[in-house]
Amino acid sequence: MRIPLNRESETPLYQQIGSYLKKAILSGNLAAETRLPACRQLALDLGVNRTTVENAYALLEADGLVFSRMGSGTYVLAQNFVPQKDNAEMVLPLWQKNFQTEELISKSELADEMLQAAGHAHPISFAGGISDTRQFPVEEFRKILQAVMRRDQIAALEYGERSGYAPLREGITHILASQGLQTNPESILITAGSQQAIFLVAQVLLKPNDVILVENPTYSVALDLFRALGFQIIGIPMDSQGMLVDQLEKLLQQYHPRLIYTIPNFHNPTGACLSSPRRRQLIMLAERYNVPILEDDFVGDLRYDGHAQPSLKALDANGQVIYVGTFSKMLMPGLRVGFIVADGPVFNSLLNFKRVSDLATSTLIQRALDAYVTVGRYQTYLQRSSQVFRKRRDVMVAAIKRYLPSRVSFEIPSGGLFIWLKLPKPMSAEKLLPLACQAGVSFVPGNFFFVDGAEGQEWLRLNFAAQPVEEIEEGIRRLGKVLRL
C-alpha cells in the first residue's frame, strides 16, 4: 500500500497513516472485510517503524473502523456512511477552465433517456441506432469463445498482429467477395468498431480546419467526430436517390475538401440508396479532383428488395475509395470489431495511427469472431435478418399510413434500419419528442443529423428493425395520437 506521507509535516506519521485509512474506509474505497496489510509489511512499505503502523491501526480500531482477528490480521468493519464524492472541495487548476464541456450524449441515448424518464408503463423505442439485439446468437457465441480459448490458450490473451488477426482478415475477404467486393487480407485493417475506422481515416487524411464533405443529413456521431477534430464540415444535399452528385463538382471547386464521407447504402438517417449512375459519377469526380472517398457501409447488405448496388470500393480500380465495414450493427455491437479496406500507401499510415492510438484490438474477440463468422453463417444470418426486418419495415409503413396524419411524408427504404419521416409544417420533431415520450414512444429528432443543427426540424428518424411487429404497430399508434393533439 502506497500511502502518501509528508515527513516534513508537523502531523505525526501515525496520524497521517490513520487519517488516510480512515478516509479510505469512510469513502467506501476500502470495503468492509478488506484485510489491511500486516503492520510489519506496511511499515516496510512506507519506511516507518512498526510501532507507527500499530499506533495508526489502534486509532482506527478506537474509531470503530477496523477490528483485529487474533492471529489473522486487521479487517475493515462495515460502515453505515454513504460513500461521498469530495470533488466539491477541489480548487481546480486554471487549465481545467478550458474544459467546461458537458458530457456529449448520443442522440439515440438522449431520446431513450427521455423515454425512460417519462415513466410510461410500457415504453417503445424507435430511437436506437442498431438492429434487434434479441436476434443475437448469444449461446452459440459463448460456445465458440470457449472453444477458441481452449484451442489458442495464452495466444488468445497476448498482443496480436497489428493489422488484425490474419485468419479473420482472410475471412473478411471471403465475405466481401460473396458481397461483390474483391480485396485481399493485406488491404484489411481490423479496428475497434466502424467508429474507430472512421476516426482513423479522418485523423490520417485531415488536419484541423481542413474541409470534409458529408451528405446532409448524415450519421450524427460522425458529425460529432468531425467537429471534435476541428474540421470545416460542408454538407451535400440529398434526395431519395442519395447524395445529389450533380451539386458535388461546384463544392469540390469551391472548398478543396480533403475527404468525401458517404454512406451510399441504406443511408443513416434517410435510408436512401445511392443510384448506380451517381456512384460512377461520384468516383469520377473524386478522381478528377483528387479527393479520397470514405465509404461507410454500415448495413450495406441488409437489403429487403430492389437490386443490389455495388459498393463504391468495388467500382474503384485505383485506391481512391477507403471502405469501412463492421460486424457491430449486424452481430454484436459490444464486441467492437470493424474493419477498413484501403489500398496504397495510406494503408500503412492508418496502421501506424492505429498503433499509437491503442496498439491493437482485442485478439480474443477477433479470434472468436473468426471462428464464428463463416461465409455460410453470415449468409444465413443475413437472410434470416432480412426476412425479419422486411416484415417489420412493412408493418411500420402500414402503421404510418394507418395512424399518422396523411400530411406526413416518407420514402419506403429498400434496406437498412431506418424510416426518415417528414412532419407537416410548422411541426418540430424536437418539440414533439417530450410529448411522444410521455405517450410511451421515442424517436430521434432530425436536426441532430444536419451539419447545421437548426435544419431538419420537421424530420425524424424511426428505427423499424429493433422492435417486434406488435410493438411497432402500438408505437406508431401512440405517435399518431400525439401528432393529432
Add this chain to the structure above:
Amino acid sequence: MRIPLNRESETPLYQQIGSYLKKAILSGNLAAETRLPACRQLALDLGVNRTTVENAYALLEADGLVFSRMGSGTYVLAQNFVPQKDNAEMVLPLWQKNFQTEELISKSELADEMLQAAGHAHPISFAGGISDTRQFPVEEFRKILQAVMRRDQIAALEYGERSGYAPLREGITHILASQGLQTNPESILITAGSQQAIFLVAQVLLKPNDVILVENPTYSVALDLFRALGFQIIGIPMDSQGMLVDQLEKLLQQYHPRLIYTIPNFHNPTGACLSSPRRRQLIMLAERYNVPILEDDFVGDLRYDGHAQPSLKALDANGQVIYVGTFSKMLMPGLRVGFIVADGPVFNSLLNFKRVSDLATSTLIQRALDAYVTVGRYQTYLQRSSQVFRKRRDVMVAAIKRYLPSRVSFEIPSGGLFIWLKLPKPMSAEKLLPLACQAGVSFVPGNFFFVDGAEGQEWLRLNFAAQPVEEIEEGIRRLGKVLRL
C-alpha cells in the same frame, strides 16, 4: 451478391458477371465449395434476366471454375492458382503520394524480428515490453469468461456504459485504494489499454505544435504517438532518482508546455523511481505553472524492495494530475483494458473524445475482468509476480556482473521490468544488436527511447521479467561473449 455492372458498356452483362466471378474465384476470394447464389436470386439482385446469369454460370463451368450439383446449386471448384495481389496494376491517385510511410514497427518487435531472422536454434529475447505471459492465468480466465456470458447473456454483447462497466470502475477504486490512491468510480474512464489512455489525454490537452515535456529517455510508443500528433517534444534529463525536477522550472518558463508526461515508478526504460521530495516538487511546479501532469503508472505496484512511493495522483489534491493505469502489463495484454483517473471538467472532454474515437471498449472483456480482478486476487497475483520477478532481477544482475565486462554500468531497479545498461564508450547498442541476435539474444537499443534518436547509442534495455532464470543466465552469457568480441 453485389456485382458491379456497367450497363452502358459494350461488354454484354453475362460476360461482365462471368468475368467478375472468374476473377473472384482465381484470386481465391471465392473459395472452393462456396455455393454461388441461385440464378433466380442473383438475377433479382442485379436486376437482370435469369438467362443472363445462367449464361454467365455456363461460361464459368466451361472454364472449369464451377460445377453444378443437380438440384442443389452451383459450386466453386478448387483451383490450383496461387491467389495474387493485383495492387501492382493500380494507378494510385495523387493524394496517396503524401503517404509514402513505412510501417512503423515497435522497437521491441523490431529486435525480436531480427532475433528470429538470425535463426539461432534457441533464441532468448530480452527485448519485450511486457512481463512473462506464461504467468497468465489462462484457464481461470476462461472459466470466468464462461460464467460471465452465462450470467449476463445478451447484455455482455451490447454497447455498455460509455465511461466503462460500472462494477469494474468500482472495483478499480478498491484496488487503487489498497495501493494508496483514493478516488471514485465517477472519475474513472475505461480505455482500450493504457496506450489509448495516453492517446486520449494527449489529444484532448494538446494541439499540433504544442509543447509536451517528457522524461528523456521515455516510453518509445509514447514518443511515436506524440510525434504522430505533431507535438514539439522537449526532454527532461534523468538520473537514478528519476526526472531531474530541478531542471524543470526553466523548461516550464522557456517552453510553456501544455503537458508533462511522466512515468514516476519503475520507469520505462530506465527502471528509475522518482524520489519522494521530487514528487512533491514536481506537483508544486506543475501547479505554479498551470501545467497538467500525465502520470503513466504502468507497473507502479510491481516492487521488489525499497519503500513504496505514493503515486503523484495521491499527492494531488486539485485535479492537476491525470493518472493512467492498466491491467495489460500485469495480466493479459491482448485484452486491451486500461483506465484513466481524472477529476474536473477535463474528465468529460476525455469521455467525449473516447466516444467519437471508438464509442466504447468491449463490454464482454470488461465484465470478465470485473469478475476476475478482485482486490484479493490482485494482491495475490502481485505478491506471486513480485517474488518471481525479484528472483529474475537478481539472477540477471548476478549474470551481468559475471559475464559482462566490468566497464558496463547500471543501477539495480527496485521494481518493474527493466535493467537499463550503459556500454563502455565508444560502443553502440544499435550496432551491437545484429551481432547479439546472431549469438541468440536480443535487447532494445537505447536510442529508440530518446527524443533525439542520435542520443543513447551507448544504452540498451534488458527485460528481466519475461524469461525464466536459466534463460536469463544463458542470454547474458551470450551477450557477454558478443561484448568481448
